[in-house]
Every structure is written in C-alpha cells, then in structure tokens.
C-alpha cells in the first residue's frame with residue numbers, strides 16, 4: 001500500500017519516521033479514522049475539521065483543512081480500490097527530545113489506507129471501572145494517547161464483548177472506547193452531552209443534526225444503561241450498531257424500533273451526501 005508521509009505519497013515499505021517522534025514516544029498527537037466505502041471517504045471534511053480542533057486543543061501547529069483533505073483523496077487514489085475500509089490520519093508534534101518537552105522540527109503527518117472487516121450486526125458491551133476524566137486536558141480530544149481505550153477494549157474482548165463503556169468521574173454515562181452511546185428510556189432517545197467528557201463523534205453529530213430524530217443530550221446516571229429499552233453505538237466504522245447486552249444482561253429489545261429508525265436514516269443521510277458540510281453546533 002502507499003501512504004502520505006510529510007508531504008509526499010510513498011510506498012509504505014520505504015516510508016520513514018523518526019525514532020523519537022513524540023507521537024510514538026509520548027503519545028503527543030491526534031488522529032482520525034474515516035470510513036472508506038466504495039472508494040469514497042465518508043464525512044471527510046468533518047473528520048479533518050475535528051482533527052484541526054483536536055490539534056488546536058493540544059497546541060500543535062495549525063492544520064490546513066483543505067490541504068489535508070486533498071492529501072487524503074490523493075492517498076486513496078494512489079492505492080488499489082477499497083470497497084470497505086478506513087483512512088487513518090495521524091498528526092503528531094513531530095520528532096522531539098527524550099522527555100516530554102516538544103522539539104522544534106515541525107509536525108509529522110501520515111495518511112494511510114486499510115481494508116477493514118465489516119462491523120458485527122450487534123454489539124455486546126461491558127462497562128469498565130476506570131472513569132473518563134471530563135475535566136482532564138484531553139477530554140473530548142481525539143489524541144494518540146489512547147492506551148486507556150486499548151486497555152478497556154482488550155478487557156471487553158477478554159469477556160467476549162466488542163466494546164467497553166466508560167462512565168465519567170461523576171458516575172454518568174460517557175462513551176465507548178471508540179464510539180458514542182445512545183439509549184432509549186421511557187420512549188426518549190438520550191445521549192450524554194459533550195460536557196460528559198465524550199468525544200464529539202462525527203457520526204453522533206450527524207445523527208443528532210441530520211436524521212430528524214428527537215435526540216435529548218442529557219446527563220445519564222451510568223446504571224440507567226441496564227434499564228434501557230434499547231441502546232446503540234455510533235462511530236465512523238460501526239455506523240449505528242444496536243447493543244444486545246450490557247455486562248452479559250440482555251436489553252429489553254434489540255434492535256428496537258427507534259434504533260432501526262436511526263440506522264435507516266443515518267444510512268440515507270450518508271448515501272445522499274457522503275461529505276455533509278461541517279457545522280460547529282455538535283463539536284467543541
């Protein structure tokens with residue numbers, strides 16, 4: 001495969017990164033995973049705009065959104081057609097010294113493409129005991145410091161589940177290791193607000209904004225998840241994925257009526273326009 005590395009598309013086998021790139025040594029960087037369907041990156045502009053916001057939150061050099069969107073398209077076209085896959089953008093603070101202080105060599109930018117397996121039709125999720133810190137410097141930032149998510153997801157896999165759900169320090173529902181969460185309680189479709197510390201998911205934003213569903217953003221005590229009539233996850237790679245069970249306990253319905261409606265409308269929105277214009281309302 002070919003990848004975009006610091007300004008040029010090269011064979012991955014000959015691509016070079018510095019050993020002391022801070023993205024590698026201290027997780028000082030940001031990233032995006034963008035679904036690739038029949039050769040078309042989905043919601044590309046929104047993802048790159050979020051990368052730019054994440055970079056700004058970390059004080060990294062400004063991301064040129066148009067130039068990076070072009071780099072993504074160039075990388076996709078430089079590779080064999082991918083029917084179902086993902087584009088990964090990684091943007092780090094670049095090579096640095098051995099400690100945490102940043103270097104001054106300029107940022108590192110990598111865009112790579114992979115085929116991926118299709119998501120499972122349903123998700124079994126577990127809850128994890130480690131809280132998301134909604135007041136932390138990295139809350140809501142899609143940073144490469146993802147070891148906490150990797151650990152939680154490994155725990156989910158060990159228990160035969162496919163996603164791990166975090167509460168925040170206040171005991172409110174927050175998000176999955178790589179997804180946002182929605183639930184239906186007493187007929188209302190609820191999702192945690194961005195103040196819960198969750199990532200402003202691109203799929204979450206599209207669902208709230210474009211799908212004509214009455215989504216209520218509200219703090220939700222985490223134990224309410226067990227009582228949900230239905231629940232689902234959203235992410236670029238899962239789209240809308242119904243949740244079948246939480247910690248081994250089956251939810252009342254799966255997929256429920258509202259989940260099915262959300263999935264159908266989300267699919268239609270993306271089919272109508274694979275790159276819906278970015279708005280700020282559902283981002284931070």
Ligand SMILES: Cc1ncc(COP(=O)(O)O)c(C=O)c1O
Nearest residue numbers: 178179180199201202203235236
């Ligand atoms: C922690 C976290 N929350 C939510 C999401 C969902 O975001 P998106 O819909 O933009 O894929 C992701 C995506 O990977 C994530 O890593």
